[in-house]
Amino acid sequence: MLEIRNLHAGIDGNEILKGINLTIRKGEIHAIMGPNGSGKSTLAKVLAGHPQYEVTAGEVIYEGKNLLELSPDERARAGVFMAFQYPIEVPGVSNAQFLRLAYNEKRKHLGEEELDPLEFKDLLKERAKVVEMDASFMTRSVNEGFSGGEKKRNEILQMAVLEPKLAVLDETDSGLDIDALRVVASGVNQLLTPDNAIIVVTHYQRLLNYIVPDYVHVLASGRIAREGGKELALELEEKGYDWIKVPTQNEVGPAKLNAAN
Amino acid sequence: MSTAELLAKQEYKYGFVTDIESDMIPRGLTEDTIRLIVEKKNEPEWMLEFRLKAFRHWLTMTEPKHWPNIKYPEIDYQNIIYYSAPKQKPTKASLDEVDPELLLTFEKLGIPLQEQKQLAGVAVDAVFDSVSVATTYKEKLKKHGVIFCSFTEAIRDYPELVKKYLGSVVPTNDNFFAALNSAVFSDGSFCFIPKGVRCPMELSTYFRINNAESGQFERTLIVAEEGAYVSYLEGCTAPKFDRNQLHAAVVELVALDDAQIKYSTVQNWYAGDEEGIGGIYNFVTKRGKCAGKNSKISWTQVETGSAITWKYPSCILQGDNSIGEFYSVALTNHAQQADTGTKMIHLGKNTRSTIISKGIAAGKSNNSYRGLVKVMPKAEGARNYTQCDSMLIGSSCGANTFPYIEVMNNTSSVEHEASTSKISEEQLFYLQQRGISQEDAVSLIINGFCKDVFLQLPMEFAVEAQRLLGLKLEGSVG
Numbered sequence: 032m033l034e035i036r037n038l039h040a041g042i043d044g045n046e047i048l049k050g051i052n053l054t055i056r057k058g059e060i061h062a063i064m065g066p067n068g069s070g071k072s073t074l075a076k077v078l079a080g081h082p083q084y085e086v087t088a089g090e091v092i093y094e095g096k097n098l099l100e101l102s103p104d105e106r107a108r109a110g111v112f113m114a115f116q117y118p119i120e121v122p123g124v125s126n127a128q129f130l131r132l133a134y135n136e137k138r139k140h141l142g143e144e145e146l147d148p149l150e151f152k153d154l155l156k157e158r159a160k161v162v163e164m165d166a167s168f169m170t171r172s173v174n175e176g177f178s179g180g181e182k183k184r185n186e187i188l189q190m191a192v193l194e195p196k197l198a199v200l201d202e203t204d205s206g207l208d209i210d211a212l213r214v215v216a217s218g219v220n221q222l223l224t225p226d227n228a229i230i231v232v233t234h235y236q237r238l239l240n241y242i243v244p245d246y247v248h249v250l251a252s253g254r255i256a257r258e259g260g261k262e263l264a265l266e267l268e269e270k271g272y273d274w275i276k277v278p279t280q281n282e283v284g285p286a287k288l289n290a291a292n
Numbered sequence: 293m294s295t296a297e298l299l300a301k302q303e304y305k306y307g308f309v310t311d312i313e314s315d316m317i318p319r320g321l322t323e324d325t326i327r328l329i330v331e332k333k334n335e336p337e338w339m340l341e342f343r344l345k346a347f348r349h350w351l352t353m354t355e356p357k358h359w360p361n362i363k364y365p366e367i368d369y370q371n372i373i374y375y376s377a378p379k380q381k382p383t384k385a386s387l388d389e390v391d392p393e394l395l396l397t398f399e400k401l402g403i404p405l406q407e408q409k410q411l412a413g414v415a416v417d418a419v420f421d422s423v424s425v426a427t428t429y430k431e432k433l434k435k436h437g438v439i440f441c442s443f444t445e446a447i448r449d450y451p452e453l454v455k456k457y458l459g460s461v462v463p464t465n466d467n468f469f470a471a472l473n474s475a476v477f478s479d480g481s482f483c484f485i486p487k488g489v490r491c492p493m494e495l496s497t498y499f500r501i502n503n504a505e506s507g508q509f510e511r512t513l514i515v516a517e518e519g520a521y522v523s524y525l526e527g528c529t530a531p532k533f534d535r536n537q538l539h540a541a542v543v544e545l546v547a548l549d550d551a552q553i554k555y556s557t558v559q560n561w562y563a564g565d566e567e568g569i570g571g572i573y574n575f576v577t578k579r580g581k582c583a584g585k586n587s588k589i590s591w592t593q594v595e596t597g598s599a600i601t602w603k604y605p606s607c608i609l610q611g612d613n614s615i616g617e618f619y620s621v622a623l624t625n626h627a628q629q630a631d632t633g634t635k636m637i638h639l640g641k642n643t644r645s646t647i648i649s650k651g652i653a654a655g656k657s658n659n660s661y662r663g664l665v666k667v668m669p670k671a672e673g674a675r676n677y678t679q680c681d682s683m684l685i686g687s688s689c690g691a692n693t694f695p696y697i698e699v700m701n702n703t704s705s706v707e708h709e710a711s712t713s714k715i716s717e718e719q720l721f722y723l724q725q726r727g728i729s730q731e732d733a734v735s736l737i738i739n740g741f742c743k744d745v746f747l748q749l750p751m752e753f754a755v756e757a758q759r760l761l762g763l764k765l766e767g768s769v770g
Contacts, residue, residue, distance in 0.1 A: 079725050082717060107727035119722035123740025132736065133726035140727070172740065189726060 032057050032228050033098075033197055038089035040077045046087065047073045049253035055197070058225040062239055062264060063232045065250035066272040071232045072116060074250070075201040078230075079113040080106050093197065107133075108140040110227075112195030114186040116202040121173035126185065127155060129173045130192050137193060158191040162218040180211035187218040198222070199230045204238035216241030236268035251275050306560065310397040310502050313379045314421070319505070320370045323347065326475055329375050333444055333478070338455060346464035346474030353468045360631040361660040361692055362600050364536075364573065372538060374476045376421045376506035390426050394418075398426075398498065415440055417481040417497045421506055424479045429493065438522075439484040440495050443511050446482035453484055457515050461544040461581045461608070469540040469575040469602075473509045477542065480510035485520035485551075494750060496525035499541075501561070501572070507538035514544070516551035518584065523554040525753060532562050534570040536599060541576045549584030549611065554592070556749055558757055561597035566655070568627025571599025578605035582614030585640070590617040592748040594757040595632060596764050604662065606635035609643035609671070616645040619745040621757070623738075624657035624689070625764055633663035633694075638671035638704070647678040650742045653689035654765055660692040665706055667699040674704040682712045683741055685734075685765065713741075735762035 033055040040048040047070045055061055065071050077084050078091065080103035091098040098106060121129065127148075134154075135145040146154065155169060162184040174182050183203055190198055200219065204212055219242050223229060231242055239247075239261065247264045249257040249272075256275045257263060267275075317328050326347055330340045355367070378394055398418050415429035417440065424442030433440050439450060446454050464474040481497040501508045516522055539561065545553050555578075564571025574597075580589035591605040601624075607616025618634035636645035645665065653659040665676045682691035693710050715737055723733035739746065739758050746754045 079721075081721055102730075103721060103724040104727055104729050104733075107725050113725055115722065115725075119716075119719050121719065121723070121737060121740055123743035124736055129723075129726070129736070132732070133723075133728055136727040136729075136732075193726065 032094060034092040036090050036092075038074075038077070038091060039087045040073060040084055040089075041087065042073070042084050047253050048077065050089070051250075051253075051255060053248065053255070055228050055230065057228055058223075059246065060223065060229045060231065060242060060244045062244035062247045062261075063230060063250060064234070064236075064247060064264060064267060065256075067234070069250040070253040071234075071250055072201055075113055075199045075230070075232050078106075078199055079103060079111060104136070107193075108137055110196030112190055112193055112198045114183075114190060114198065114200040114203050116205060118174045118177075118182040118186055120175045122175050124173050125170050126173050127152065127169040130155060130169075130189065133189070134192050155192065159188060161191040161221050162187045163214050164188055179206040180208065183207055183211065183215055184218070187215050187222075191218065191222055194222070194227075196227045197230070198227065199232065201232045202234065203231070204233055204235065212238065213241060236264040239264045249275055306562070308400070310393060312391065312393050312502070314376050314503060315379050316373050316376045316503070316506065319373050321347075321372070321374055321476065325374055329476060329478065332375060332377075333447075335447055336451065338451075339447060342459065342464065343475050346471050347476075349465040350468065350471035350475055353465075353471055355468050360602055360662070361658065361694075362602060362629040362631050364600055364629075367538060367573070369472075373503065373506040374509070375478055376503040377478075378420055378502075394420060394426075397500065397502075415493050415495050417442060417495075419479055419481070419497060419499045419508075419510055421501060421503050421508065424481070427481075433491075433493070436492055437486040437489055438491050439482065441482055443477070443480040443482050443513070446513075450482070450484070453515070454482070454513070457513055457544065457546055458511075459544075461546060461579050462542050462577050467577060470542050470577040473511065473540045473542040473577070477509045477511040480512045480541070482512075483514040483522060483524060485514075485516045485522045487517040488519045489517075490520070491522040494523050494525055496527065498527045501537055501539065507540065509539075510541045512541070512543040513546075514553055514555070515546045516548065516553050516587075518548045519550045520548075521552045523750060524556070525750065526555070526557045527560070532565075532570060534565075536564075536570060537572050539572050539574050539576070539598075541578075543576070543578040543605075545580030545589055547580065547582050547584060547587035547589050547614075550586045551584060552588045552590075553580060554590045555580070555605070556753055557591075557593040557595075558753055558760065559593065559595045559597050559601070560760060563597045563626065563628050564599040566626045568599065571628075572597065573600045574598035574603065575600075576603040578603065579608065579635075580606070580616070581608045582611050582616060582640075582643075584614070585611040586613045587611050588615040588617070590619070590748065591634065592619040592745065593621070593632075594745070594749070594760070595620070595622040595630060596760055598630075599628060601628075601630040601632050603632045604634055606637070607645065608637045608639065609645065609674075610639045611643075612640040613642045613644075614640055615643070617748075618645075618647045618649070618663075619748045620649045621652070621742045621745045621761070622650070622659055622661075623652040623761055623764055624654070624659045626655040626657060628655075628657040630658070631660045631662055633661045635664040636666070636676060638665075638667040638674040638676070640671060642673040643671055644674070645676045647676070647680070648744050649678075649680045650745055651680075651682040651691050652685065652738060652741070652761075652765075653682070653691045654685035656688045658690045658692075660694060662694040662696075664696040665698070665708075666696075667701060667704045667706065669700045672701055672703045674701075676704075676706045678706075678708045680708070680710040681741070682710075683738070684712065684714045731762070734765055738762070738765060
């Protein structure tokens with residue numbers, strides 16, 4: 032589904048990602064972990080097409096297409112979704128209005144008929160159950176006055192409505208108490224199907240108790256320093272990030288990185 | 293961004309010129325010009341006196357060039373044509389006698405004048421250059437006692453009413469542009485809602501400037517007697533010319549005891565091109581008087597057009613417990629300049645006013661809110677709430693807020709809130725990441741910003757206003 036090859040990217044001329052290689056297949060959950068500043072969030076934003084980040088080398092193939100050539104909205108309509116670490120407020124625009132617009136953009140893209148407000152209301156009511164959100168959230172302005180936990184649940188609600196093929200969750204666990212974490216994680220698990228894939232970007236192992244990854248990739252200084260199964264996350268929890276050695280260009284790191292060089 | 297650039301060049305949809313023979317008077321303005329207008333329009337002696345008095349006063353006045361936050365070259369008032377009318381039969385017994393070219397023009401503007409083609413529930417007075425060409429649903433309204441006709445007809449058919457109220461809210465010597473209008477105004481709409489009547493349909497006037505050389509000076513007078521209610525809509529467009537045209541209108545509203553007038557405007561005059569060449573100079577005086585107790589006047593305006601907008605729809609809250617409201621969206625793009633706001637003058641006890649102003653500036657434009665809240669000594673218990681928000685798109689535009697507050701008693705309360713924001717890249721990215729195109733994302737953010745004002749507009753107008761804002765801003769981001 033997604034093939035990242037030797038991806039280099041940065042912001043304002045500072046290179047942050049220094050050769051990322053990653054393959055993601057349908058039905059898989061991948062965790063991207065790493066200390067602060069290792070490039071986790073940058074990777075998420077680059078995949079979503081954030082305008083401030085510049086790709087300097089490498090390629091990203093999504094479903095056979097060059098993802099990097101698409102605008103952020105084209106990527107979204109093609110099924111790439113990012114749950115934001117800091118969801119943005121849009122005053123005066125109701126959650127329902129915003130979600131219907133986004134949903135209908137996707138329908139149009141697929142050549143399907145748009146839903147009218149009443150039809151959409153029914154769909155929204157159904158999907159809202161996934162994150163246990165009640166109807167009052169739908170008439171409120173997008174994220175305005177939402178608590179941290181509500182904002183994150185709202186992100187997963189959007190994911191439930193848009194049914195992405197590839198969902199990138201950028202530090203969705205940050206700022207969540209344990210109950211909200213459980214609701215969000217359970218929502219994400221309900222949305223995983225054999226046809227889609229999820230990338231979970233997180234600093235802590237905690238979220239991975241609930242959303243169990245098939246693969247864990249540990250970033251350090253813009254490169255993948257370690258890869259493994261879910262047990263790698265537990266090891267990190269125990270030992271911290273310090274024991275992960277930052278790979279240099281010539282060092283024998285993970286097999287894939289080496290092959291790319 | 294190439295698509296954005298393409299969209300930015302999107303044509304002003306109403307920029308066409310109707311090829312029609314006009315009856316014009318020579319350029320320039322003297323007492324003889326005024327006599328000629330009076331003669332053309334067959335007006336009575338008292339109108340000539342009204343006009344001459346205004347004109348003589350105007351000669352002593354100077355153009356308000358210093359205090360508004362707008363810049364424009366000298367206007368040569370002797371180089372304007374003060375009367376231009378499409379040639380047609382002077383009296384129009386029915387629509388069949390209206391020039392088909394004119395009917396077609398209004399149809400192209402989305403304002404069909406044949407009643408069967410219209411939105412049910414909206415009566416229209418169509419004003420083309422200096423004259424009203426048709427007013428629909430007149431007969432139906434008459435059955436309810438509602439008078440809705442062109443100003444010319446009102447002077448002819450209801451002289452006592454016109455004499456009583458004309459100039460009663462905006463005196464002929466009120467300001468430079470109001471005096472000019474009083475001297476030369478040619479047509480406009482007159483609405484009279486008698487005691488106890490709730491006007492059964494929305495009344496609207498559609499103004500069209502067609503002639504490149506003429507100015508438009510229209511006059512609107514709306515009177516709601518005791519307990520009456522009316523909702524009135526105003527729309528305006530003009531062809532694209534590379535020279536500026538002057539539009540100086542006066543609107544007067546009078547609400548007696550327990551009466552309510554709701555006045556909504558969507559102004560889309562030609563704004564000039566990206567470099568600021570051409571466009572309408574819109575100098576308008578709009579004022580309502582809540583003359584009776586418990587009366588209410590609401591102004592809602594969506595200002596998107598004109599090279600220059602100078603406009604302060606105001607309320608004089610004379611009756612005890614009367615209410616004044618001003619809801620405004622003013623959008624400027626490219627080289628447009630707007631200095632707009634309101635005046636709320638509290639005279640009566642327990643009078644209340646609300647001001648919600650949303651200014652959006654894009655391109656190199658300049659957008660100012662200017663508002664006065666004045667509470668006189670006898671206006672005990674008066675209250676005002678003002679909220680002024682500005683949004684900037686890009687970094688070459690400017691937004692200003694000039695609030696003036698004068699309170700002369702100690703039982704009143706006045707609140708003022710103001711904010712300035714920018715459409716952020718993060719906000720756009722967030723919406724785009726959900727599959728919404730950049731243009732639609734800008735529209736969505738702007739419409740959210742303006743929501744409190746759009747809620748005040750009648751349904752069809754609100755939809756039109758939202759679409760219009762989207763269209764005006766296309767290509768301004770990115």
